[in-house]
Amino acid sequence: MADIVKQILTRPIQLAEQVSKAAEGANSFKQDCLELKSKTDKLAVLLRQAARASSYERPMRRIIEDTEQVLDKALALVIKCRANGLMKRVFTIIPAAAFRKTSLQLENSIGDVSWLLRVSASADDRDDEYLGLPPIAANEPILCLIWEQxxxxHTGSLEDRSDAAVSLVSLAxxxxxxxxxxxxxxxxxxxLKLxxxxxxxxxxxxxxxxxLLGRDPESVEHIVNAGVCSVFAKILKEGRMKxxxxxxxxxxxxxxxxxKCQDHFAQNNIIRLLVSHLAFETVQEHSKYAIASKQTMSIHSVVMASNNPNPILIPTVTREMKMRSPPTSLIQLETKTRARCKMWLLTPWQ
Structure with a gap:
């Protein structure tokens, strides 16, 4: 990842150095060129920080691509101001608006890279203040909100990552x-990592x-290829009931x-695990009416059994069942969702 980041940022950093050097040697519009140099130097510092940081690649590529285009335009502009000789200066036409536009674009790039550094900071380095939206988000604010989450x-604490997942649930x-x-x-x-x-x-x-993300075959295929089956299988095997x-x-x-993703689920034993959960619910239901075994009952259970005229109604519930038994409302939720799973698992597809 670090090598990819350095590779992406190499050319923009070089362009910033060229703009700064060319602005120093300007023969016309010197004040405007020095203003561009000041902003370019500030941008170069941020780009070098980004090269040392572990940045989230997707927004980084988009932001650095735009920044590179801005630096290309800035370099072309300051090179025009280095023209020597009276005739070259006369025939080199530079609109005054060009400097204002380039200066604004450099400001936007500074804002974008600054946001990238803040959003890519580790949990220890990130403060609680609202990051806001970068200038690049003007046309598509939702995209930047997704980038932030x-x-x-990638880099937040477990609590922050949980909150980010909730935000993505809401968006999806x-x-x-x-x-x-x-x-x-x-x-x-x-x-998946969370x-x-x-x-x-x-x-x-x-x-x-x-x-929620698996709304169509293409999306489901992407999620399955990313490794969802092994993660879900582990949770179904040893995760919390909820x-x-x-x-x-x-x-x-x-x-x-x-x-068609049933094949992937079957290969990772997800079908078997879901069926075993359904079977466990059936066993748990029948256990309410099982005859208690005195060898496995506690002293308290034996006393209660001796005082109970109808011992056949004493439930036999193992320690494992007690540990796994959730509240009644949750059992109903699980029964409903697992029954739905069972229906599609047992229904052949074309």
């Missing part, structure tokens, strides 16, 4: 196009976002929009 997923739910942008701008890998290693709230939000419920829903959403 994905950048936080509101508009299909926003979901497409999240995928195109590289939002899937950090969401689902794999985050806290429970973060895992829930990440799984929910992934389920997270498993969201994952079951996400699996049903992905399969509903691209049935």
């Amino acid at each position: 994905i950048a936080i997923l 739910r509101d508009n299909d196009r926003y979901g497409k942008l999240i995928i195109e701008e590289g939002g899937v890998p950090p969401l 689902a794999k290693e985050g806290k429970m709230e973060g895992q829930e939000s990440a799984a929910k976002a992934l389920g 997270v498993q419920a969201v994952v079951a829903w996400a699996v049903s959403e992905l399969a509903a929009h691209h049935p």
Whole structure:
């Protein structure tokens, strides 16, 4: 990643140095050229900082591409001001508006690169103040909002990453196009990472976002190729029950929009794990009416059984079941989502 960043930033840094040097040797419009030099030098400092930082690649490429174009125009302008000889100066026409326009573009580039550095900062270096939108966001503010949330997923703390996932859930739910942008701008890998290693709230939000992003076969294919199957399989095998419920829903959403992904789910044992959860619910329901075994009952259970005229109604609930048993409302949610999964899993697709 560091090598890619340096490679992208090499030419803009060189252009900034050339603009600064050319502005010093200007023979006409000296004051205007010195103003451009001052802003170019400030931009060069920010570009060198970006070269040393670990920047989020998608916005960096877009911002640096625009910055490079601005520096190319600035260099062409100051080179015209270096014309020697009376005849060259006479026939070199430079509109006064050209300097104002170039100066404004350099200011915008400074704002864009400054935003890039702030949004790419690590959790320890980032302050709590609102980052705002960079000048590049004038035409598409939602894109920069998505960039900011994905950048936080890359470099933020677990709490910040969880909040960023919630924001992406809101965006993906509101508009299909926003979901497409999240995928195109590289939002899937950090969401998978959060689902794999985050806290429970973060895992829930990440799984929910992934389920919402799979609105069409192309998007589902992208999510599957990014490694969602192995992440979801691990959660279904050993994750918290509440997270498993969201994952079951996400699996049903992905399969509903691209049935052929069932093969990938089967290869990663997701179908088997979902069926085992359904079986566990059935066993848990039947266990309410099982005859208690005195060998496995506690002293308190034995006393209660001896005082109970109808011992057949005493439930046999193992320690594992107690640990995994969620509240009643959550069981109902899981039953509904898993039943939906079961329907598509058992329905053949063409």
